[in-house]
Amino acid sequence: MTTVNAVSGGRVSWWRNPWRKPRILAAITWGYLAWSLLPVGIAALFSFNSGRSRTSLQGLSMRWYYGDPSLSVLHDPTRQGALIHTFVLGILTTVIAVPLGVAFALGIDRWRGRLPAGFNFAMLMSFVVPEIIMGVSLFFVVTRLHTPLHAGTAGQVVGLVTFQLSYPVIIVRARLLTIGKHYEEAATDLGASRLGAIRRVLLPMLYPAIFASTVLVFADVIDDFVIVQKLSAGAGTEPVAVKIYNTARGAPTPALNALATLLLAASLIAITLGYLGYKLLSRNEGQSSIESFAGQV
């Protein structure tokens, strides 16, 4: 059949060609990308709506960002507060979780035995456990026990650090695996102390991994929902994600879209800067791929 076609027509129909272009796969891929990104684009577009509607565009304006004297993100203290609170949580969590995780990764990687294997297991469990299980168990600690830990900013940061700790650990351990031990051994053979070898040889080699986990943790925290919701203490400590959850099904103005869009912009800026910085840091290693920056652990 194919040969007849090939002889008579001079060329085969495209679906009989064994080297045809994968048009169906291409269509699925582009269709998926449109489906996944267009709705968000439309939501961002509506944040510039000059009317109150979230279903029909009535012209474009900056009303919901700063124009409106009482309802815009700039002039509504609860929205502005939510945005600030989101960044406070992001920064505090990152500052605590990354050093804690890097030290844990180094220690656990070299300290051999059953005990560290058990701790490593606990860390991996904290990575796979559904967020609701961790969130609710911390919610019980905060509401049912008399401990110094209370709901609110402190509780949220503590919960987020617990949830994020595994990120730097897994990323740094993966890097330690590729680095191996010989650089460190060479340094100690040449007279460096053990701590000196870590500080002056191993740590600089880990900078890209540490930097990547910093950006990943920050970007993940500002998008987090379950833990911050379970550990928030009233409207004053609700970050953007919780505000969206609370008001999306009511009758929100496009100011909610504006708030979400600002958060989106912050995430994307953080990730872009992070990626560029990561490329710069790991430029001598020829392995700075986009995938390694996608939370791929």
Next chain:
Amino acid sequence: MRRRRFLWVALATPGVLWLLLLFVFPFYVVLSLAFGTLDPLFLSPVPIWNPMHWIPDQFTYVLSHLAGAAGFYGPAILRTFAYVFIASVGCLLIAYPVAYYVSRFGGKRKGMLLVLLIAPFWISYMMRMLAWVNLLQIDGWINKVLSFGGIFNVHIAWLDGRPSTVILGLIYGYIPYMILPLYAGLDRIENSLLEAARDLGASRWSTFRRVTLPMSKSAVVASLLLVTLPMVGDYFTNDLLSASPSTAMFGNLINTAIEADSQVGKGAALLIIMFVVLLAPMLYYVRMTEKAEGGAV
């Protein structure tokens, strides 16, 4: 030898203490509440700290209300597994072709395609749901598109407790977490193997079925776990896209229970049940990661 180890123990200790205090201990609090009792006067939960004195009352209550006339827990739990199953399969059916296309046929556009695939990963889950809440309003853009510019009169109440909306929301929400590990797995397969298959006469389909598919099995399993585990604990997707008890999921049961004092014990028991149900897949995932780290005992 002892001195050497001291450094690693010291480095790991802060992280270990954090995990023990804020991940393992809170879980013990959940257990103490779930196996605890109720203050007869104030109807507030009283945790029992000594495992020797644990009472299984809360579990008996929850288990006896799984099925039958008073069975208000069972339907939601069954529904959760049905939704999660359909949504996971749906995710895989979309994610696999997309990941396959980008890894095999991305060509010059690979970098850009990857950026587009990663983008939803860094857009807040809540914003992505907000986008759909707006589009699915009765006078929203979806109904407008379906009415073909007013030819038909479409007033579908998408957000009024429809299982299909919740399942599509779950697919939309979790699919980015699946595409990336799938892509990484597919991208690792050597091109030369696939070329060898084609050169030896295998068609595109049989190359896929007999080489690519078996080689991507572990990536498929890992990516399925990565979306299934959090989906089981999801309550916010249902809250935002349906808000009706008729589509309530496992997470919603827990979320509602922990709000009221007298229900806290039941909430804790439900949380334990969720943990136990998910234990096998969680352990499987942890095992896979430990193997990849190569350091596990």
